Amino acid sequence: MEIDSVRVESSLWIGNKRYRASLSGWYFSWTEVDKRNREKKTISVPVSEVIGVKEGRVEIQPQKKVEDTDLDFTLFYVKHNSKGNGIRAPWSLGRTQFCCPSRGLKTSLLVFINPFGGKKRGKQIFHSLVAPLFELAGISSHVVVTERANQARDYILKKDLTGFDGVICVGGDGMFSELLHGVIGRTQQEAGVSEHDPTVMLQPCDLHIGIIPAGSTDCVCFTTMGNNDPVTSTLHIIIGDSQPLDVCSVHYQSTLVRYSVSMVGYGFYGDVLAESERHRWMGPLRYDYSGCMVYLCNRSYPGLVQYLPADSHSSSPRDNTRCLSGCRVCSESKERLFPHFESSSSLYSANVSQYSSELEGEWVTVEGRFKCISLTCVSSSCPRSPKGLSPSAHLADGTADLILVRETNSLGFLTYLHRHTNTQDQFDLPFVEVHRVKAVRFSLPPGEEEEEEEEEYEEGDREIQVSTENVLEDPEKLCCSNTAGHSQQHLTGRKERGNVTKSRVKRRGFVCGPCGTKPRSVSVWNCDGEILPHTEISCRVQGQLVRLFARGIEDSTTP
Numbered sequence: 001m002e003i004d005s006v007r008v009e010s011s012l013w014i015g016n017k018r019y020r021a022s023l024s025g026w027y028f029s030w031t032e033v034d035k036r037n038r039e040k041k042t043i044s045v046p047v048s049e050v051i052g053v054k055e056g057r058v059e060i061q062p063q064k065k066v067e068d069t070d071l072d073f074t075l076f077y078v079k080h081n082s083k084g085n086g087i088r089a090p091w092s093l094g095r096t097q098f099c100c101p102s103r104g105l106k107t108s109l110l111v112f113i114n115p116f117g118g119k120k121r122g123k124q125i126f127h128s129l130v131a132p133l134f135e136l137a138g139i140s141s142h143v144v145v146t147e148r149a150n151q152a153r154d155y156i157l158k159k160d161l162t163g164f165d166g167v168i169c170v171g172g173d174g175m176f177s178e179l180l181h182g183v184i185g186r187t188q189q190e191a192g193v194s195e196h197d198p199t200v201m202l203q204p205c206d207l208h209i210g211i212i213p214a215g216s217t218d219c220v221c222f223t224t225m226g227n228n229d230p231v232t233s234t235l236h237i238i239i240g241d242s243q244p245l246d247v248c249s250v251h252y253q254s255t256l257v258r259y260s261v262s263m264v265g266y267g268f269y270g271d272v273l274a275e276s277e278r279h280r281w282m283g284p285l286r287y288d289y290s291g292c293m294v295y296l297c298n299r300s301y302p303g304l305v306q307y308l309p310a311d312s313h314s315s316s317p318r319d320n321t322r323c324l325s326g327c328r329v330c331s332e333s334k335e336r337l338f339p340h341f342e343s344s345s346s347l348y349s350a351n352v353s354q355y356s357s358e359l360e361g362e363w364v365t366v367e368g369r370f371k372c373i374s375l376t377c378v379s380s381s382c383p384r385s386p387k388g389l390s391p392s393a394h395l396a397d398g399t400a401d402l403i404l405v406r407e408t409n410s411l412g413f414l415t416y417l418h419r420h421t422n423t424q425d426q427f428d429l430p431f432v433e434v435h436r437v438k439a440v441r442f443s444l445p446p447g448e449e450e451e452e453e454e455e456e457y458e459e460g461d462r463e464i465q466v467s468t469e470n471v472l473e474d475p476e477k478l479c480c481s482n483t484a485g486h487s488q489q490h491l492t493g494r495k496e497r498g499n500v501t502k503s504r505v506k507r508r509g510f511v512c513g514p515c516g517t518k519p520r521s522v523s524v525w526n527c528d529g530e531i532l533p534h535t536e537i538s539c540r541v542q543g544q545l546v547r548l549f550a551r552g553i554e555d556s557t558t559p
């Protein structure tokens with residue numbers, strides 16, 4: 001059983017049907033869940049109206065056990081009947097016989113280990129810290145040690161997952177992203193929803209994802225757990241915690257490019273990622289090294305950013321709150337995000353519009369030169385920055401925070417970066433603005449191209465195919481190669497302007513000292529550690545799209 005200050009939750013069986021049972025506030029409730037984890041009818045009993053609980057399957061009168069098994073218990077309670085024929089409806093004795101699976105039925109997990117993530121300790125972490133705890137808890141696991149990138153994603157998209165209660169990754173944010181794409185893609189396939197239509201409301205996913213941190217940044221784990229400790233993560237998986245999570249979908253025109261949870265970043269973070277790919281051999285240190293290199297280049301980029309503001313009544317990125325376990329803003333958001341449904345899971349079984357009202361409202365336009373543009377659905381904290389990119393962002397409120405850092409001098413930008421690591425407010429700087437948003441569009445400002453000298457591509461630039469085909473037909477086409485680096489930046493501009501022989505590379509006759517490349521006016525987008533193959537993208541938040549085996553950050557002030 002999962003126990004926290006507000007809720008006790010467990011999986012129980014009545015006959016051959018599975019129920020999610022919870023003790024929350026003053027009520028004991030049980031909700032039927034089908035094989036795909038979709039919730040059905042809920043029965044709630046006030047704890048004050050519970051008459052008794054007996055071990056085994058017990059009859060009412062005379063009290064006797066019909067079957068003596070220590071997996072069963074019987075709950076007796078006051079049952080309110082609905083029809084009273086004009087007089088008070090009679091009460092009767094309610095009796096439900098439960099079977100407790102944690103004492104018998106096995107949880108089964110599908111585990112993917114990236115042996116090359118982070119410090120290459122994935123296998124060791126799993127076998128020494130995780131597997132013994134799974135065994136202790138009677139959890140069975142099917143382990144796949146990956147041999148190539150995207151293997152885990154493809155497995156989830158194509159293989160039979162019957163019998164698995166969740167999928168687990170042992171690795172970093174890149175590995176988590178594979179599971180995310182697999183689980184979302186599969187759920188939409190089964191629900192018959194097009195991932196490419198940016199206006200459609202995606203089907204929330206029931207298959208839970210667990211993260212055992214063994215990567216470089218471990219941002220998603222740190223943000224949803226409050227640390228990157230493999231044992232903590234394992235215990236949350238074992239007790240079956242469930243944390244809904246917002247996901248950002250990134251589109252290029254009417255094609256899905258990728259999903260993101262931690263960060264969609266342009267400028268500094270895009271350049272750091274592109275640079276870091278050339279130094280993968282350094283392991284996690286590659287980001288620090290590349291960060292210094294890119295910092296020294298002190299670049300800024302022109303851009304036109306449009307955003308759809310979120311309702312500012314419930315929360316703001318500068319309200320100095322933290323999204324903690326049991327967060328009120330997130331739980332209240334559920335009703336706004338799924339207004340027509342008792343349960344988010346019944347979205348597509350109910351016959352209502354798949355088009356979200358979340359995209360209604362007035363767009364705001366900001367144009368200028370930016371050091372970096374970041375969009376994050378969650379706080380994006382990591383060991384390097386425990387408070388994160390946007391410390392007051394929420395895990396499951398259906399919004400993201402858009403951070404615009406305008407062109408400034410090196411010292412100003414260093415101050416901004418450094419404030420991610422201390423208690424000072426990184427948004428309290430004259431060149432920084434932050435907005436809570438539901439959607440964002442990015443384009444290059446009109447006229448930008450004319451200012452530049454267009455020249456032939458430099459030798460050695462590689463051609464990268466950008467697909468606009470349906471990812472569900474061929475998942476390989478979902479994302480770009482992770483090894484594009486600098487050369488891809490030139491291509492990005494070329495592709496979208498439809499000019500195959502010209503680039504937007506500025507050639508003013510000098511080469512940047514720290515990175516040895518020529519200055520340019522187009523950066524790349526870093527989407528959870530992947531370089532995107534497009535510059536002019538649009539993003540929207542899909543509120544509470546997936547669920548993790550987590551419960552958010554525990555308030556460290558209470559024991």
Ligand SMILES: CCCCCCCCCCCCC/C=C/[C@@H](O)[C@H](COP(=O)(O)O)NC(=O)CCCCCCCCCCCCCCC
Pocket residue numbers: 172173174175215216217218219262263269272273287288291292295380382384385388389414417418420421526527528529530
């Ligand atoms: C001066 C100290 C500056 C510290 C700045 C900390 C900013 C931290 C923001 C963290 C945002 C993290 C967003 C997460 C992204 C990940 O999904 C993604 C993939 O992770 P994976 O490889 O584990 O799969 N990771 C990344 O894209 C890495 C982004 C890392 C950015 C770190 C930049 C470090 C900068 C150091 C600059 C130092 C300047 C010093 C000048 C003298």
Ligand SMILES: Nc1ncnc2c1ncn2[C@@H]1O[C@H](COP(=O)(O)OP(=O)(O)O)[C@@H](O)[C@H]1O
Pocket residue numbers: 113114115116117118119145146147148149150170171172173174175176178214215216217218284482529
């Ligand atoms: N066996 C493998 N060989 C090569 N790449 C892999 C393998 N398994 C997973 N990957 C890819 O490696 C990338 C980085 O993995 P990740 O576990 O996130 O580590 P890190 O945090 O160090 O980047 C991911 O994008 C993932 O798709």
Ligand SMILES: [Ca+2]
Pocket residue numbers: 246377378393394395396397398399400
């Ligand atoms: Ca959010």
